Amino acid sequence: MAQQLPLDELSTVIARIQGLLLTEEKVHTAVRLLAQAAKESVPGTIGAGVSLLDARGRRTSSGYTDRIVSQADATQYECGEGPCLTAWATEEPVLVRDLTEESRWPEWRNAVAGLPVRSVVSAPLVAGKESIGALKLYAATPNTYDESSVILLQLFAAPAATLLSHIQASEAPHRMTQGLQASLYSRDVVNRACGVLMERLGISHEAALHRLIKQARDENTALQQISERVLAGTPAHGA
Incomplete structure (x- = not known):
């Protein structure tokens, strides 16, 4: 079962990422650093990624720690369904304890059947009143994530969304x-x-x-x- 990190450790991770993000010139580099920190923060995670989506739900920029994330994400965009897209659209976190027992997103679930993806947790990135994408974690074993993982990811996603929106706005405000x-x-x-x-x-x-x-x-x-x-x-x- 997933364990929530102590708040002081979480704060340390966030502070480290804040410093890195604020010194990076390119959004994709900052996103990649953020995703790596998210992966290290949640036990059992084999890959993490941040997707920034436009008004149609299309990926406009993303960073990922491992190829498995790129593969699972690309399949979501191709199928037009999945936990990341649902987290973005509903502005609510999505928890998948065991993908083989999941009835949602049947096309995506079947498409990733050959990948080592059994548990997923995704949280929307909301900056102010704007939802700019989603932060997601993948695990190869079932029941890796639980409600504590959701809480942890939400705590991490809040400052992440603010930082990402700031970087995006500073690079192309209009x-x-x-x-x-x-x-x-x-x-x-x-x-x-x-x-x-x-x-x-x-x-x-x-x-x-x-x-x-x-x-x-x-x-x-x-x-x-x-x-x-x-x-x-x-x-x-x-x-």
Whole structure:
């Protein structure tokens, strides 16, 4: 079972990363350093990574500690589903104790069946009111992560999001400001569309979100556009 690090040790890790991030010139280098610290902070982790996503949920920048993270992440983006994308869209942490017993994200779960991924925990990166991506950890054994892992990752993700948003804004203020505004608007539209489907079909928020993501992938269009159509009265697939 995962064990939460003492707060003083966690603070030391965060302080070290703060200093590194503030002296780095490139976002991808800072992200890679951050991911390595996250991996070292949670026992049993074989890989960690940070994904920064645009308003469509596409990866715009990422850092990872091991190739397994790159492979598992790339599959999420290809399938249009997975714990990282769900953490971003819902702004809530996602805990997977044993992927072989997981009923969510069936396409992604099947796609990574050959990879040593059994446990996953992912937390959204929220800076102010803006969700800029997600921090995730992978483990090769089941039940590596539990609720204490979620708490630890959230504590780590909060300052990480602030630092990453600061670096992004300082490198391209105009572009990032527009992107973050678009992301905020997109999340509001998606959440309201999920609410419509929940009431119309009697399903959970997560099931509604998966339905929207699948239609966006099938039609090769933005999740926001699909959500706007639902709000305008055009049914989603199966609705």
